Amino acid sequence: MDPRLANEGLTPLDPSYVTVLRIETLLIALPFVAGALAGEIGGLLFTGAFLVPVVLVFSLLVLMVPLKRFNARGYDISDDRLRVVRGLMFRKDTVVPFSRVQHIDVEQGPLERAFGIGRLVLHTAGTHNASVVLPGLRHETAVVMREAIRGHVKRETL
Amino acid sequence: MSTAEEEIAEGWQRVHPYAVVVTGIGNLKQAIFPMVIALFGSQGVGGLGTGLLLLILLLILLFNVGGSWLSWRKLRYLVSESDVRLEQGIISRQARSVPYDRIQDVSIEQGLLPRLFGLVEVRFETGVGGKDELELAYVTMEEGERLREVVRDQKEAPALPVSSPDARPVEEPAAPERGTLLFAMPPARLVNFGLFEFSLVIVAILGATLQQVEFLLPFDLWDLEGWEQRLSGPGQWLAGLGWASQAIGLFVALATLALLGIVTGVVRTVLRDWDFRLEKTPKGFRRRRGLLTKTDVVMPAHRVQAVTVGTGIVRRVWGWHSLSFISLAQDSRSANHDVAPFAQMAELEPIVAEAGFHLPAADTDWHRPSPKYRIDAAMFSAIPITIAGIACLFFEQTEWIAPVLFAIALFEAVRQHFLWHYERHAVDATQILTRRGWLAPRTTVASPMKLHSVEIAQGPIARRRGYCHLVFGLAGGTLAFNGLKLEEAEAMRCGVLESIAAVDFANLPR
Numbered sequence: 001m002d003p004r005l006a007n008e009g010l011t012p013l014d015p016s017y018v019t020v021l022r023i024e025t026l027l028i029a030l031p032f033v034a035g036a037l038a039g040e041i042g043g044l045l046f047t048g049a050f051l052v053p054v055v056l057v058f059s060l061l062v063l064m065v066p067l068k069r070f071n072a073r074g075y076d077i078s079d080d081r082l083r084v085v086r087g088l089m090f091r092k093d094t095v096v097p098f099s100r101v102q103h104i105d106v107e108q109g110p111l112e113r114a115f116g117i118g119r120l121v122l123h124t125a126g127t128h129n130a131s132v133v134l135p136g137l138r139h140e141t142a143v144v145m146r147e148a149i150r151g152h153v154k155r156e157t158l
Numbered sequence: 159m160s161t162a163e164e165e166i167a168e169g170w171q172r173v174h175p176y177a178v179v180v181t182g183i184g185n186l187k188q189a190i191f192p193m194v195i196a197l198f199g200s201q202g203v204g205g206l207g208t209g210l211l212l213l214i215l216l217l218i219l220l221f222n223v224g225g226s227w228l229s230w231r232k233l234r235y236l237v238s239e240s241d242v243r244l245e246q247g248i249i250s251r252q253a254r255s256v257p258y259d260r261i262q263d264v265s266i267e268q269g270l271l272p273r274l275f276g277l278v279e280v281r282f283e284t285g286v287g288g289k290d291e292l293e294l295a296y297v298t299m300e301e302g303e304r305l306r307e308v309v310r311d312q313k314e315a316p317a318l319p320v321s322s323p324d325a326r327p328v329e330e331p332a333a334p335e336r337g338t339l340l341f342a343m344p345p346a347r348l349v350n351f352g353l354f355e356f357s358l359v360i361v362a363i364l365g366a367t368l369q370q371v372e373f374l375l376p377f378d379l380w381d382l383e384g385w386e387q388r389l390s391g392p393g394q395w396l397a398g399l400g401w402a403s404q405a406i407g408l409f410v411a412l413a414t415l416a417l418l419g420i421v422t423g424v425v426r427t428v429l430r431d432w433d434f435r436l437e438k439t440p441k442g443f444r445r446r447r448g449l450l451t452k453t454d455v456v457m458p459a460h461r462v463q464a465v466t467v468g469t470g471i472v473r474r475v476w477g478w479h480s481l482s483f484i485s486l487a488q489d490s491r492s493a494n495h496d497v498a499p500f501a502q503m504a505e506l507e508p509i510v511a512e513a514g515f516h517l518p519a520a521d522t523d524w525h526r527p528s529p530k531y532r533i534d535a536a537m538f539s540a541i542p543i544t545i546a547g548i549a550c551l552f553f554e555q556t557e558w559i560a561p562v563l564f565a566i567a568l569f570e571a572v573r574q575h576f577l578w579h580y581e582r583h584a585v586d587a588t589q590i591l592t593r594r595g596w597l598a599p600r601t602t603v604a605s606p607m608k609l610h611s612v613e614i615a616q617g618p619i620a621r622r623r624g625y626c627h628l629v630f631g632l633a634g635g636t637l638a639f640n641g642l643k644l645e646e647a648e649a650m651r652c653g654v655l656e657s658i659a660a661v662d663f664a665n666l667p668r
Binding site for chain 2: 081089094096097100124126130132
C-alpha cells in the first residue's frame with residue numbers, strides 16, 4: 001500500500017471551484033503586481049527587473065496551484081458519514097459521522113455566488129475539528145447534502 | 159416542580175440585595191491601589207488639604223457603591239420552561255438566554271466575602287468557557303441549590319418520550335444529594351499533597367509587588383551600582399570570609415528558597431483543596447472543596463468524555479497519582495475537572511469505574527508509534543539548536559553559549575528516545591487508551607463512542623517517511639496518536655467509526 005493519503009474513490013469538487021480559487025489568488029497577487037509596477041515606474045533598476053519575476057511567479061501561482069489544490073480535494077458521502085480530504089502539502093483526511101453533527105451551515109461568499117457554488121460546514125462538539133468545511137460544491141448539491149445529513153442529526157443530549 | 163411554576167408566575171427575579179455590598183467591596187479591593195497612590199501622590203504635592211482628599215476618597219466610595227447598586231437594579235434573570243435568561247447592563251443592555259439542554263453543569267462557588275453574607279455565585283456551564291458563561295453573582299445558598307435542581311430536572315424531562323409536553327419524570331426519591339463518598343482528603347493527606355506542590359510563585363509575586371511599589375521605596379531597586387556600594391561596607395567583609403563561608407551562604411539561600419517554595423505549596427494546596435470530597439450522587443459526581451473559597455461542582459456521569467491519570471516527577475516515587483475528568487464544562491478556567499488530585503492507584507480504580515471507564519489492565523495490547531516519527535522529531539528539535547551552537551562558536555562573545563546549546567540538543571535527542579519507549583497507545587473493545595510523557599507519564603482513557611470526528615493528517619515529511627497522525631475530535635480535550643503507520647491508522651479509524659455509528663448520539667449510555 002502506498003504510504004500516502006490517496007484520493008481514489010472520492011467525489012471531485014465542482015470544476016468552477018478552480019476558477020474561484022484562481023480569482024482569489026489573483027486578488028492576493030494584485031497588490032504585489034501594483035507594487036512591482038510602482039518599482040518599474042520609479043525606474044530603480046533596469047526595465048523589467050520587478051515586473052517580470054513578480055508576474056512570472058504569480059501567473060504560476062494563479063494558473064497551476066489552484067488546479068493542484070482542486071485535485072487534492074475530494075469528499076465521499078455515505079449513508080452515515082462524510083469524508084473530507086484536503087491539502088496539497090499537509091494532507092488531512094477527516095471523517096465525521098452524521099450522528100455526531102451538531103448543526104449544519106451552507107455558506108456562500110459573493111464570488112462563490114457568482115459561480116453558483118457553496119460551502120458545506122458541519123459543526124461537531126469536538127474541540128479538534130469543531131467545524132469541518134467542505135468548499136467547492138454546487139450550491140444545489142450542498143443544499144441536498146444538508147437535507148440528507150439533517151435527517152440524521154438527532155437531538156443533542158450529550 | 160411546584161417551585162418552578164411559582165417562579166415563572168412571578169416572572170423575572172433579581173439577585174440578592176446583599177450582592178450590592180459584596181460586589182461593592184470586591185470592586186473596592188481593586189480601587190484600593192489607586193487610592194493609596196493618590197494618598198502618597200498628594201503628600202508629594204503637599205498643596206492638597208485633608209478635606210479635599212477625604213472628598214476624593216468619598217467620591218470613589220460613592221461611585222463604587224452607586225455603580226454596583228445600579229448594576230444590581232439593572233440585572234434580572236428568569237428561569238423559564240425552556241431556558242435560563244439573564245438581562246444586564248447599565249448603558250448597553252445585554253440579554254442572554256441559555257436553553258436547558260445546552261447547560262452542561264451548574265457550579266456553585268463561594269468566596270470568602272460572599273460567604274460572610276451566606277451568598278453564592280452560580281455559573282451555568284455551557285462549554286464556551288470564561289466570560290461568555292451565564293453567571294449569577296450573588297444569590298443565597300438555597301436559591302443556588304434550587305436553580306441547580308430546576309436545571310437538572312428540566313434537563314432530564316426531554317429525555318422521556320415527547321408525546322405529551324407535560325410529561326415530567328417521576329420525582330426521584332427524597333434527599334437526592336446524599337451520595338456515596340468516593341474520595342476524600344483528610345488534612346494529613348492534604349499536607350502531604352502540598353509538599354509535592356512546590357511553587358515559587360510567591361517569589362514572582364513579591365518581585366512584581368516590589369516593582370509596583372518601587373516608587374515608595376527610599377532607594378532605586380534596580381540600581382546595581384547602588385547595591386554594590388551598599389554591599390561594599392558589609393559586603394567587603396562578606397567577600398573576605400573566603401570560599402567555604404560563601405558556599406554555606408549560598409546553601410542557606412537555596413534552602414530558604416526551597417523552604418519558601420514548599421510552604422507556598424502547602425498553603426496553596428490547603429486553601430484550594432481543604433475538605434476535598436467527591437461523592438457519587440444520582441445526578442452525577444459532586445465535588446466540594448476549598449477553605450476560603452468553597453466550590454461545589456456536579457458533573458453528570460454521562461458527560462465525562464474521558465479520564466486522565468497523571469503524576470509528577472517526584473510524587474510518582476511514592477505512587478501518588480491524580481485523576482481528572484475531561485468534559486465540555488470548565489473547572490476554574492481549566493478544561494479538566496480534578497476529581498482525585500492526590501491518591502494511590504487502588505483508590506482511583508473505583509472512581510474510574512463509576513465514570514464507566516476502566517484503567518489499562520496488565521495485558522493491554524499497547525502499540526508504539528513508528529520509530530521514524532521519533533527520529534524525525536529528534537532531528538527537528540536538535541539540528542537547528544546544534545547549528546545555532548556552531549554559529550555561536552565563531553564569535554568570542556558568544557562562545558560560552560555553544561556548550562549549553564549542544565547540551566540542550568543532546569537532551570532533546572535523548573528525550574525523544576525515551577518518549578519512544580514510554581509513549582504508547584492501545585484500542586481495545588470499548589476504549590481508546592494513550593500514555594504520554596516521559597518523566598511524569600499521563601494516561602488518558604476515552605470511549606470511542608464519545609468521539610465526534612476522526613482525522614488522518616500527513617505533513618510533507620510524514621508523507622515521505624510513510625507515517626501519519628490520527629487525531630480524534632474529543633469534546634473538551636485533545637486526543638491524538640502521532641506517527642502511526644498509515645495502514646494502522648486507517649484500521650483504527652475504521653474501528654472507531656464502526657463503534658460511533660453503532661451508537662446514536664442521542665442514545666449514548668448514561
